[in-house]
Amino acid sequence: KAGVTQTPRYLIKTRGQQVTLSCSPISGHRSVSWYQQTPGQGLQFLFEYFSETQRNKGNFPGRFSGRQFSNSRSEMNVSTLELGDSALYLCASSSSGSFADTQYFGPGTRLTVL
Amino acid sequence: DQQVKQNSPSLSVQEGRISILNCDYTNSMFDYFLWYKKYPAEGPTFLISISSIKDKNEDGRFTVFLNKSAKHLSLHIVPSQPGDSAVYFCAASAVGVNDMRFGAGTRLTVKP
Numbered sequence: 001k002a003g004v005t006q007t008p009r010y011l012i013k014t015r016g017q018q019v020t021l022s023c024s025p026i027s028g029h030r031s032v033s034w035y036q037q038t039p040g041q042g043l044q045f046l047f048e049y050f051s052e053t054q055r056n057k058g059n060f061p062g063r064f065s066g067r068q069f070s071n072s073r074s075e076m077n078v079s080t081l082e083l084g085d086s087a088l089y090l091c092a093s094s095s096s097g098s099f100a101d102t103q104y105f106g107p108g109t110r111l112t113v114l
Numbered sequence: 115d116q117q118v119k120q121n122s123p124s125l126s127v128q129e130g131r132i133s134i135l136n137c138d139y140t141n142s143m144f145d146y147f148l149w150y151k152k153y154p155a156e157g158p159t160f161l162i163s164i165s166s167i168k169d170k171n172e173d174g175r176f177t178v179f180l181n182k183s184a185k186h187l188s189l190h191i192v193p194s195q196p197g198d199s200a201v202y203f204c205a206a207s208a209v210g211v212n213d214m215r216f217g218a219g220t221r222l223t224v225k226p
Contacts, residue, residue, distance in 0.1 A: 004157065033214070035216070041218060042118075042120070042216045042217050042218035042219050043158070043203060043205075043216035044216070045213055045215065045216075047215070051222075053198045056213050065138065090157050090158070092157070103160065104157075104160075105150075105157025105158045106157050107155065107157050110155060110156055
């Protein structure tokens, strides 16, 4: 079974631009969660999608948005990029979305904002 | 608001000895706790979990201990191996809340 894939793996953008990251979950998984990892902050929860619906959202500004498609693939969008948005963005999938289910993480997209 | 804290950013142990990674949490609603391991350039991988109805869960060389009154959990690795060198994240969640909180991570280095 293929794992969680994320594209692109690396991105360099400048302040003010917008970016879209993509995540393909494990086949059969309907829940996709997004996390931001920065040094010293660990992993911070952005949002979780299940069956195309956003079920929960972390404490991030509205510049961070996402969506999920009918095939469970998910995209995350960040508009008006700021230097502080430089981070590793990870997505994770699970079958039911319960956090008691094992989440499987992708390798991440490293975003650098200049 | 860091509801899950890993106060040691790094830990170094000798191969064969015990590694103890610590994690504290502040939200008493958390009832499920997990540890993830992360190698460079890879996403975190699930290691072991524990629910709040237990105080210990063991899986091979890995044991997680939960002290609910102290809001503290720890991961013990015995014996430690060089391949265990990675960043370890502690995570916590509450039933019915689809929101997992992670600590900042502890970088474990196991020296041969």
